[in-house]
Amino acid sequence: MEYLIRFSQSHETFRLPELQALAVLEGIDIEVISYSLDSPFCIIRLLPPSSPSSPSSLSDPTTLARKLIRRSILAMSIHELWGHGPDLASVHTAVQTSTPALWPQYLECSFKFTLDSYQGSRSSDQKIALINSFSYLGFLGPIKMRSPDQEFTLHELWPFNSTPLGIPEPSHLYFTRYLGSSLRDHLPKKLDLKKRRYISTTSMDAELALITANIALAAPGKLFYDPFCGTGSFPIAVAEFGAVALGSDIDGRSIRGDEKKRTLKGNFEQYGLLGRLGGTFTADLTNSPIRKTALGTPGDGVRGRVFDGIVCDPPYGVREGLMVLGVRDPEKTPWVERKGREMYKQADFIPPRKPYGFLAMLDDILQFAAQTLVDNGRVAFWMPTANDEEQEMPVPSHPYLETLSVSTQVFNKWSRRLICYRRIPDKDVDPAAVKAREERKLVGKTADELNPFRKAYFEGFQTPPATGTSTPAPVTETPPPN
Numbered sequence: 001m002e003y004l005i006r007f008s009q010s011h012e013t014f015r016l017p018e019l020q021a022l023a024v025l026e027g028i029d030i031e032v033i034s035y036s037l038d039s040p041f042c043i044i045r046l047l048p049p050s051s052p053s054s055p056s057s058l059s060d061p062t063t064l065a066r067k068l069i070r071r072s073i074l075a076m077s078i079h080e081l082w083g084h085g086p087d088l089a090s091v092h093t094a095v096q097t098s099t100p101a102l103w104p105q106y107l108e109c110s111f112k113f114t115l116d117s118y119q120g121s122r123s124s125d126q127k128i129a130l131i132n133s134f135s136y137l138g139f140l141g142p143i144k145m146r147s148p149d150q151e152f153t154l155h156e157l158w159p160f161n162s163t164p165l166g167i168p169e170p171s172h173l174y175f176t177r178y179l180g181s182s183l184r185d186h187l188p189k190k191l192d193l194k195k196r197r198y199i200s201t202t203s204m205d206a207e208l209a210l211i212t213a214n215i216a217l218a219a220p221g222k223l224f225y226d227p228f229c230g231t232g233s234f235p236i237a238v239a240e241f242g243a244v245a246l247g248s249d250i251d252g253r254s255i256r257g258d259e260k261k262r263t264l265k266g267n268f269e270q271y272g273l274l275g276r277l278g279g280t281f282t283a284d285l286t287n288s289p290i291r292k293t294a295l296g297t298p299g300d301g302v303r304g305r306v307f308d309g310i311v312c313d314p315p316y317g318v319r320e321g322l323m324v325l326g327v328r329d330p331e332k333t334p335w336v337e338r339k340g341r342e343m344y345k346q347a348d349f350i351p352p353r354k355p356y357g358f359l360a361m362l363d364d365i366l367q368f369a370a371q372t373l374v375d376n377g378r379v380a381f382w383m384p385t386a387n388d389e390e391q392e393m394p395v396p397s398h399p400y401l402e403t404l405s406v407s408t409q410v411f412n413k414w415s416r417r418l419i420c421y422r423r424i425p426d427k428d429v430d431p432a433a434v435k436a437r438e439e440r441k442l443v444g445k446t447a448d449e450l451n452p453f454r455k456a457y458f459e460g461f462q463t464p465p466a467t468g469t470s471t472p473a474p475v476t477e478t479p480p481p482n
Helices: 012-026 059-070 086-099 100-106 124-132 206-215 233-240 252-256 264-270 334-343 356-374 429-438 452-458
Strands: 002-007 029-036 041-046 075-085 112-119 150-157 173-183 223-224 245-248 277-282 308-311 323-324 353-355 373-385 401-410 416-423
Touching: 002 173, 002 334, 012 029, 012 041, 012 059, 012 075, 012 206, 012 401, 059 075, 059 173, 075 086, 086 173, 112 124, 206 233, 206 373, 206 401, 206 416, 223 233, 233 245, 233 308, 245 252, 245 308, 252 264, 252 277, 252 308, 277 429, 308 356, 334 353, 334 429, 356 416
Parallel strands: 112 150, 223 245, 223 308, 245 277, 308 373
Antiparallel strands: 002 041, 002 075, 029 041, 075 173, 150 173, 323 353, 373 416, 401 416
């Protein structure tokens, strides 16, 4: 049996990575039969479990299908696919050929028929005619428009702009039996930033934070960490899915807020998640109290590495250059460090900072993940890039991490990517890749040298002119979120 997933037509490049991550989380093997970024309809097949002892081997396919999308944010519903084709006649042929054995199960139950037309519309008479064309199914039960026992849907995929162009028929149709819905209509609204007690200008949208948590496999019994937690968007998202969340930030004020209700802790209290807040502290990746395990250390591959997942949206360094805890020139200003040791417990203390490279930060995130994630643990973080291919920033890599997915949210002249990696067990790491990484060097001193995205942003993401041509004036644009 094949199944139809009805996606939301939004964040298209995130949909398949989220679905595949949920399949891993639920222990369900799936095969994607048909999928396109331009369509909200995806056909999948549930494969036999790879192991007879796996939990999925004990469940019937309908239960597994419901489990697959039950906590999805981008999938709306899942359906048993009875037939599909480029026109209504081919749909009827498919239904009459492959599903007659299923019809007797639904003869006496209450039911309803619905029409789901994407990018198209039908008149009332056309809808009735389409529904009546399935009368051969022979259902005898009462029709109930609210809470029926079964719901059958004819999904239609129409060409773009079909109504104003007067296109008479859809390009593809699917006839299905409804199985279950996801959390899409509930959870993003519950965590909506507009209703949250404490946010900042860089707080991540609730929907995207939840998608990130899904892709990183947040679940009960897991420990997650956000090293740039701010007001807590990602810790809240992973906690909502049952994980215990830890968070840190270079600026403790963003965590403490007004030290009353408008705090990161207050946000957890607002959602009844305080029991899943493992703790918060002031630190950065280069000055962290978290113990890191040396790569390649002999052992069982888990001891010394404690995090099941790391999720974060690191600063982009556009409004102000990236900074890290430390003294810019300790030899010229030795008193700064001395005073810091005396004053660090004061509530209004702001620790000194020094310039930090954007590429160095990405590199440090991957290194930190490699040293702290358990085997097959995931790190998912956001990074900006220019839309121009000539200025596009490459996806960073690490020999101990496998790149699983790269999803892109496009703005005007720049985009941001959500990149997800899996921690490779030590025994599977490529020694040549490790050696190549050790020979690499990051250079730069000024803010623009240290952050190529910042430089491109303030130059309007314009391609460098050829020799002998003039440089056009920079184009202004609304700043990115951080």
